[in-house]
Amino acid sequence: MSHPSSAPVAVPVTPLAVRVVSAEEHLDFLRSRSSASFLQTPAWGAVKSEWRHESLGWFAPAADGGTGEQMVGAALVLYRQLPKVKRYLAYLPEGPVIDWGDQDLARWLTPLTAHLKRSGAFGVRMGPPVVTRRWSAASVKEGIADAAVRRLDDLVPLERSQEGARVVSQLHELGWVPQAVEGGFAAGQPQYNFHLPLVADGRPRTEEEVLKGMNQLWRRNIKKADKAGVEVVRGTAADLEAFHALYAHTAERDHFTPRPLSYFRTMVEALSAEEPDRIVLHLARHEGDLVAATISIRVGTHVWYSYGASSTEKRDVRGSNAIQWAMIRDALAAGAEVYDMRGITDTLDSEDPHVGLIQFKVGTGGEAVEYAGEWDLPINKAIYKAFDLYMKRRG
Helix, strand or coil: CCCCCCCCCCCCCCCCEEEEECHHHHHHHHHCCCCCCHHHCHHHHHHCCCCEEEEEEEEEECCCCCCCEEEEEEEEEEEEECCCCCCEEEEECCCCECCCCCCCCHHHHHHHHHHHHHCCEEEEEECCCCEEEEEEHHHHHHHHHCCCCCEHHHCCCCEECHHHHHHHHHHHHCCCEECCCCCCCCCCCCCEEEEEECEECCEECCHHHHHHHCCHHHHHHHHHHHHHCCEEEECCHHHHHHHHHHHHHHHHHHCCCCCCHHHHHHHHHHHHHHCCCCEEEEEEEECCEEEEEEEEEEECCEEEEEEEEECCCCHHHCHHHHHHHHHHHHHHHCCCCEEEEEECCCECCCCCCCHHHHHHHHCCCCEEEEECCCEEEECCHHHHHHHHHHHHHHC
16 A cells, blocks of 8 residues: 555545534544544544644445435544634645545535635645655665765656646646645645555565565664564553653754653553554563664554654664564554655755665665645635745744
8 A cells, every 4th residue: 555545435426515523433434444644533633632623524425326425535624723813724634535536636625625614714734645656765775875866856766656646736726735845834744755565466475575675784683683682562551651751862862852741641542542553652672771662553554653762872782673673563463554654855865964764764675655745725815825924934
């Protein structure tokens, strides 16, 4: 699977209606599909407590021609209020969950926009979960080694998605505006990600095949961790404090702003309540010392490596590789089709500090994936323009 959605349901070519649905209806729809982004689950609304949220459903006449109707799409909408005015940015992260392969996206997006306008939105932001291009690990590796190659754009992709091109073209025609990946809205999702496919030729890959696809350094480090006696176990909510202490240590070392412990508590509580195995905490220990800790999330056949932390001490025991391998094995055992290592930048410049992250992920033998990115639709042009200017000045 290339992206966190599955084969579309058969939707009659008729006008679609959009209305608010319950969290249960929303979740039932997602369960009927192979997967969807975890950012589109009802539980994610509880995690983003600073936003108001609602679940929406798309409805079409029943496929059997009767008088009933069927739910054919769903979305989690997050509303962020502008200071001092009752106007909102409506944000659909990595969504909505609709049939992006439809030749006529207007019949999905027009009723959505009408609903959001009635709800006070001055603009809409969404991130279609549609892949536009992919690059193999071998190609990316060669690109990093080639001084003439600076970005993924400089490489011939393994695949250009026709569906991705069609979606991008239709969004332009419908007045949607693509957003910059960097320096944009704080809630923005990465346009480039790194995936490790767990199926090949329509069948699940074995652990041996996945290992064989990794580079020599990854295989050596996994063996090294095993020999050193690194143990990886699943944690519980009681281990969150230990995870967070290591995560805060990692943030200080790697110069990023950590999220508070309360954020992770809310996340574990909300996602676990939705599905018992939705979110998993992994802990890697060496002789009793916590050397790495991670959080993974699974929706159907898609597993995301969501957060990670590692100690500065004992890096030689390769706890980070051991914990990744444990998560990949768990994903294989759960029948997942994609192990998603989340965001990368598009830089392949060996002098760029971000390239180290890509090199680490490339070692798994997966592929770099470009999504359609995030798009805005201004509804109230004057307010949207003021908002856009504010965000650009904020940088």
